[in-house]
Amino acid sequence: MTRAWSEVEFAQKVIAYYHQSGRKDLPWQNTQDPYRIWLxxxxxQQTQVKTVIPYYQKFLQAFPSVLDLANAEQDQVLHLWSGLGYYSRARNLHKAAKMIRDEFAGQFPENQAELESLPGIGRSTAGAIAAFAFNKPSAILDGNVKRVLARCFAIEGWYGQTTVLNQLWELSEKLTPNQETAGYNQAMMDLGALVCKRSKPLCQECPLTAHCLAFQQDRVSELPHKKPKKARPAKSVYWLIYLDKQRILLQKRPPSGIWGGLWSLPEVERTEAVKQNYSSARRLPEILHKFSHYDLHITPLLMNKTIEKTMQQEPNMSIMEADSSDWYSLTEPLEELAIGLPTPVTNLLKQLKQTLE
Ligand code: SF4
Structure with a gap:
């Protein structure tokens, strides 16, 4: 039999879990520095703890304070983010650091509304910073917390829908205790990440089974409801490889859009109309890169024309910023290129280096 939850009881169980099994030694714990917690x-977001740890440490080494980050060049910031994906996070981090320097006199704001006014900080992230750095009783609702609540309270519907999201926020606000908020929030994230996992949740290890509606009603694999399926859109591009004396031409992408501000190969959309222009170039094996919302099919082409000649024939190359291109020597170690590179570009450059060796 399922007993109805009391808010206090729920929070007590979660906090007890925190004291017993919660994670307490992650590199961003045991600090109240809002910069470190924010980072x-x-x-x-969308990245697992074990992937984040080395990036977090390198980033802090390069930018130990929010002012160091604010004063950095964007290329440097994106370089340290290369491989972590979702690059708008890095661009927003950099923008927000500048705002903290210029509009908040270098002091991290403490209240929820001011935190949410910073680029890249939504309601849940603002809640986490307020709770972990400033001991405020703020609720959070990241992906892990959503899943735990959706299962425990058998919330119907997909949480991309506003009504479902509002319901979850209401629950999270109601359940978050005024005391030990940081421990409670940490435990909710840990429960979602380690116990109430997306697939194969470990219900036998969960402190919430006695009340969890999904568990009691045998609906754990059904909840939370999945996003309704749509066909995934796809886009096809050519990446043009210009080699000159073991140097390769790279171009900086426009500041917004996918991989904004990162360095890539000159890119042209692969349409029927432009195929003919590239028929004499040597095709390398296609690369499939999956973004969250579409698939990108990349065909690298080893060019046998000069860049100037191609630009005359291919006006679409203006996808790139024309004044931001440079030749990079393939004999130099890639790590020494202090610029941001998308993962498929890094992999392709490694392959090309190997073929030239
Ligand atoms: S009992 Fe199972 S489904 Fe319910 S919260 Fe715990 S791990 Fe998740």
């Missing part, structure tokens, strides 16, 4: 919250 970890942003890096952890």
């Amino acid at each position: 970890s919250e942003i890096m952890l």
Whole structure:
């Protein structure tokens, strides 16, 4: 039999779990420095803890304070983010650091509304910073917390829908205790990440089974409801490889859009109309890169024309910023290129280096 929850009881169970099994030694814990907490919250969005740790440490070494980050060049910031994906997170982090320097006199704001006014900080991230750094009783609702609540309270519907999201926020606000908020929030994230996992949740290890509606009603694999399926859109591009004396031409992408501000190969959309222009170039094996919302099919082409000649024939190359291109020597170690590179570009450059060796 399922007993109805009391808010206090729920919070007590979660906090007890925190004291017993919660994670307490992650590199961003045991600090109340809002900069460090903010950085970890942003890096952890859509990314697992074990992937984040080395990036977090390198980033802090390069930019130990929010002012160091604000004063850095964007290329440097994106370089340290290369491989972590979702690069708008890095661009927003950099923008927000500048705002903290210029509009908040270098002091991290403490209240929820001011935190949410910073680029890249939504309601849940603001709640986490307020709770972890400033001991405020703020609620959070990241992906892990959503899943735990959706299962415990058998919330119907997909949480991309506003009504479902509002319901979850209401629950999270109601359940978050005024005391030990940081421990409670940490435990909710840990429960979602380690116990109430997306697939194969470990219900036998969960402190919430006695009340969890999904568990009691045998609906754990059904909840939370999945996003309704749509066909995934796809886009096809050519990446043009210009080699000259073991140097390769790279171009900086426009500041917004996918991989904004990162360095890539000159890119042209692969349409029927332009195929003919590239028929004499040597095709390398296609690369499939999956973004969250579409698939990108990349065909690298080893060019046998000069860049100037191609630009005359291919006006679409203006996808790139024309004044931001440079030749990079393939004999130099890639790590020494202090610029941001998308993962498929890094992999392709490694392959090309190997073929030239
Ligand atoms: S009992 Fe199972 S489904 Fe319910 S919260 Fe715990 S792990 Fe998740």
